[in-house]
Amino acid sequence: MQRGSQSHSLSDRSDGSPRRKRRPSAARSDRTIAPAGITTLARVFTQALPALGTVPTTYSHEFRAELLYDLCAALVREGLGGPETWQKCEGSALVFAQRAIMESIGEERWNLLQRNVEYHLSVSDVAERDGEDKLLENGRLAMTIECSGCGFLKIGPAIAALEAESPGLGAAFYWTLTYALYRVMRIYNHDDALQYEERMHEYAEDDEENHEQYEFPEVEKALPECIQKTLTSEDHRASTRDARRLLRQHLRGKYRSWIERVRTIERLSRFRLPTDGHLREDGGYDTIPLPSLLVAFKEHDAIVACFDEESNYMLEGSAEPTVGVVFSPRKPEEVRHALRVVARFVVLNCALFQLVEELQEWEKRHAGTDLDRGEPSLRAA
Numbered sequence: 001m002q003r004g005s006q007s008h009s010l011s012d013r014s015d016g017s018p019r020r021k022r023r024p025s026a027a028r029s030d031r032t033i034a035p036a037g038i039t040t041l042a043r044v045f046t047q048a049l050p051a052l053g054t055v056p057t058t059y060s061h062e063f064r065a066e067l068l069y070d071l072c073a074a075l076v077r078e079g080l081g082g083p084e085t086w087q088k089c090e091g092s093a094l095v096f097a098q099r100a101i102m103e104s105i106g107e108e109r110w111n112l113l114q115r116n117v118e119y120h121l122s123v124s125d126v127a128e129r130d131g132e133d134k135l136l137e138n139g140r141l142a143m144t145i146e147c148s149g150c151g152f153l154k155i156g157p158a159i160a161a162l163e164a165e166s167p168g169l170g171a172a173f174y175w176t177l178t179y180a181l182y183r184v185m186r187i188y189n190h191d192d193a194l195q196y197e198e199r200m201h202e203y204a205e206d207d208e209e210n211h212e213q214y215e216f217p218e219v220e221k222a223l224p225e226c227i228q229k230t231l232t233s234e235d236h237r238a239s240t241r242d243a244r245r246l247l248r249q250h251l252r253g254k255y256r257s258w259i260e261r262v263r264t265i266e267r268l269s270r271f272r273l274p275t276d277g278h279l280r281e282d283g284g285y286d287t288i289p290l291p292s293l294l295v296a297f298k299e300h301d302a303i304v305a306c307f308d309e310e311s312n313y314m315l316e317g318s319a320e321p322t323v324g325v326v327f328s329p330r331k332p333e334e335v336r337h338a339l340r341v342v343a344r345f346v347v348l349n350c351a352l353f354q355l356v357e358e359l360q361e362w363e364k365r366h367a368g369t370d371l372d373r374g375e376p377s378l379r380a381a
Contacts, residue, residue: 065093067125067139067141067329068093068094068097069093070139070329070330071097071123071141071329071335072093072096072097072100073329074329074330074332074335075096075097075100075101075335076100077332077335078332078335078336078339080100080101080103080104080339081096081097081099081100081103085099085100085103097123098123101121101123101339101342102121104339104342104343105342105343105346109346109350112350112353112354112357113346113349113350113353115353115357116151116353116356116357117147117149117150117151117292117293117349117353118147118148118149118150119145119146119147119292119322119349120145120146120147120148121143121144121145121342122143122144122146123141123142123143123144124141124142124144125140125141125142126142127142127326128285128318136326138328139328139329139330140326140327140328141326141327141328141329142324142325142326143324143325143326143327143338143341143342144321144322144323144324144325145321145322145323145324145342145345146290146319146321146322147186147289147290147291147292147322148290150188150290150291150292150293150294151292151293151294151352151353151356152293152294152296152356153293153294153295153296153356153359154296154297154298154299154359154360154363155174155177155295155296155297155359156224156296156297156298156301157359157363157366158170158173158255158258158359158362158363159171159173159174159224159226159227159297160224161255162255162258163224163226165250165253165254165255166246166250166253167226168226168246169246169247169250170224170226171226171227171229171230171243172242172243172244172246172247173243173247173258173259173262174227175230175239175240175243176240176243176244176247176262176263176266177262177265177266178295179240179266180262180265180266180268180269181265181269181293181352183269183270183272184268184269184271184272184273184345184348185289185292185293185322185345185349186288186289186290186291186292186322187291187292187293187294187295188291188293188294188295188303188307188310189294189295189296189303190219190222190223190227190295190297190303192303192306192307192310193217193219193302193303193306193307194219194220196217196219196306196309196310197216197217197218197219197302197306200214200216200217201216204216217302217305217306218302219302219303219306221302222297222298222301222302222303223297224297227297244266247259247262247263257358258355258358258359261351261354261355261358262355264351265348265351265352265355268344268347268348268351269348271344273323273341273344273345285317285318285319285320286316286317286318286319287314287317287318287319287320288319288320289319289320289321289322290314290315290319290322291307292322292349293352294307322345323341323342323345325337325338325341325342
């Protein structure tokens with residue numbers, strides 16, 4: 001550091017103490033006083049302003065960002081994401097978290113789901129309550145999977161083929177699949193259609209003036225005969241055991257691939273994935289989860305008709321997530337639990353839609369049916 005040089009003019013010595021003479025300030029022509037000269041200690045800086053190329057043009061801020069960075073760190077500890085992923089995300093913690101979770105799912109699985117159903121995975125620090133988003137307390141996050149457009153399975157031709165192979169095999173296939181899916185997701189099948197038909201009859205009875213204008217779908221008549229016979233069974237446990245035994249007997253038969261996939265779905269469904277109790281407590285949802293799958297026997301049967309009517313009202317309120325788990329990103333065991341829930345749900349859905357696509361391909365080869373679900377309903381929401 002350099003010192004600024006300064007000269008002093010001392011007054012003549014006298015009996016009094018020495019004093020410095022003040023130099024009179026120069027007066028300007030406008031009769032104001034000019035400022036005294038200022039000497040700085042720093043060197044002259046050759047570039048007074050930074051170059052515009054180095055000035056940031058955007059600024060990103062994440063509210064409660066500490067939770068987001070805790071999540072990213074937790075994902076890295078679980079082996080998801082890394083330096084390469086971080087570079088691809090250009091330093092965005094939100095994009096990194098999303099991509100790390102997606103990498104755990106895998107591109108092939110994700111494409112399979114995208115072809116069949118509209119799932120949306122999100123991680124958030126809020127839950128819906130009384131129609132508004134409320135912050136989760138105690139540093140918690142909610143990992144949810146929501147459905148905005150369900151898949152479609154036309155199972156009638158497959159049941160007919162199985163029944164032709166062995167009496168009761170088609171019904172065993174249907175009930176095993178139905179009960180397995182009931183455990184882990186919301187589906188719409190003949191049971192929902194029967195309930196809708198019952199409500200329609202109740203509305204008609206209350207509306208005596210317009211009773212004749214009501215049309216009833218007659219769902220039971222649309223069911224295959226083998227399914228109709230099993231509707232009256234009161235011992236569902238015994239029916240389930242008989243169905244499993246019958247499927248095992250045909251594991252090496254003509255339709256072993258279908259049976260193996262159904263048995264895989266049934267095995268995976270034993271790990272129940274209900275919505276987290278904390279999320280349900282904090283959330284105030286208007287309806288139950290939207291269906292992930294519509295199961296019908298024909299392309300335009302009574303079940304499809306009932307669904308098309310009910311789906312017009314399914315998006316009027318906020319629906320509970322299909323899967324939801326609340327966790328703290330600072331607790332490794334809770335992070336691993338949340339990731340396991342998502343992973344199991346994805347694996348089960350992949351097994352389900354592999355079966356759906358296999359049945360569709362088989363029907364095209366044998367019947368040449370073009371499955372077109374482009375009607376205006378929840379499937380194209």
